[in-house]
Amino acid sequence: MTEAVIQAQDVSKIFPTRKGILSALEIFSLDVHKGEVVCIVGASGCGKSTFLNIVAGFIPPTRGRVLLEGKEIQGVEPRCGMIFQNYALFPWMTVLENVAFGPRLKGVSTKRRHEQAHRWIAMVGLEGFENAYPGELSGGMQQRVALSRVLANEPDVLLCDEPFAALDAMTRQIMQQELLHIVHKSQKTVLFITHSIDEALILSDRLVVMSARPGRVKAIYKNDLPRPRILDMQLTDRFIELKREVWELVQEEVIGSMTAPRLG
Numbered sequence: 001m002t003e004a005v006i007q008a009q010d011v012s013k014i015f016p017t018r019k020g021i022l023s024a025l026e027i028f029s030l031d032v033h034k035g036e037v038v039c040i041v042g043a044s045g046c047g048k049s050t051f052l053n054i055v056a057g058f059i060p061p062t063r064g065r066v067l068l069e070g071k072e073i074q075g076v077e078p079r080c081g082m083i084f085q086n087y088a089l090f091p092w093m094t095v096l097e098n099v100a101f102g103p104r105l106k107g108v109s110t111k112r113r114h115e116q117a118h119r120w121i122a123m124v125g126l127e128g129f130e131n132a133y134p135g136e137l138s139g140g141m142q143q144r145v146a147l148s149r150v151l152a153n154e155p156d157v158l159l160c161d162e163p164f165a166a167l168d169a170m171t172r173q174i175m176q177q178e179l180l181h182i183v184h185k186s187q188k189t190v191l192f193i194t195h196s197i198d199e200a201l202i203l204s205d206r207l208v209v210m211s212a213r214p215g216r217v218k219a220i221y222k223n224d225l226p227r228p229r230i231l232d233m234q235l236t237d238r239f240i241e242l243k244r245e246v247w248e249l250v251q252e253e254v255i256g257s258m259t260a261p262r263l264g
């Protein structure tokens with residue numbers, strides 16, 4: 001096994017709130033290896049986004065640490081690219097300008113960054129839409145732009161916080177296959193949060209089930225389903241068996257979270 005790209009070691013996060021302290025994550029540990037796709041599923045509010053925000057360096061952990069290629073993450077980490085649920089595009093910029101934005105900040109020349117942007121836009125199948133504004137695109141197309149904008153920064157690690165949750169089922173499946181294609185071609189390491197167990201089983205090499213808040217690792221599955229994970233595979237006995245097993249674990253935690261005290 002290659003060395004872990006991400007090593008989360010006993011990460012805890014406590015938020016001060018008006019009603020007292022809220023423990024969002026508790027002694028959460030996870031290794032993610034190079035080229036691996038790890039999906040995290042868990043009840044709403046169990047700390048998934050909190051964990052991803054810590055890995056991205058947006059917020060610090062209260063205790064514990066996260067290492068990226070052996071070094072502790074201290075601030076916003078340019079080697080990690082985050083894809084959010086709500087696209088997070090600049091509405092006043094065209095598709096091309098959105099995708100070229102990161103390289104522009106890095107001082108890449110206009111000619112070069114536009115060339116690169118064209119390549120990423122083509123890779124997500126949006127050739128011809130370079131001069132469109134996000135408001136003129138469908139949700140699926142906007143999420144493709146968001147994906148190519150993150151890829152244009154050439155991150156080693158893709159952090160995905162339910163990026164396909166707002167998409168219709170068909171577009172979602174297409175985006176999943178596209179992401180897998182890009183990831184395998186470019187050997188990216190991916191940490192992907194989703195509410196959908198189907199999505200986690202389609203995408204992941206390993207699947208992490210989180211406990212109810214405060215979030216801990218409840219179980220880790222090695223996903224041995226064959227690839228490509230196309231529709232037929234989703235009808236196999238093994239897929240259905242795994243789905244049921246993960247669903248039962250998540251459900252236990254959802255029920256637990258509804259009866260747990262709100263703070264503390």
Ligand SMILES: Nc1ncnc2c1ncn2[C@@H]1O[C@H](COP(=O)(O)OP(=O)(O)OP(=O)(O)O)[C@@H](O)[C@H]1O
Nearest residue numbers: 015016017022024043044045046047048049050051
């Ligand atoms: N900045 C903050 N200040 C106070 N509490 C916060 C803050 N961010 C998150 N929390 C709390 O931490 C807990 C975990 O939130 P988080 O957003 O990580 O959940 P999640 O697992 O991503 O949920 P969902 O699936 O609904 O997106 C929640 O109870 C939330 O209210």
Ligand SMILES: [Mg+2]
Nearest residue numbers: 048049050161
């Ligand atoms: Mg979240």
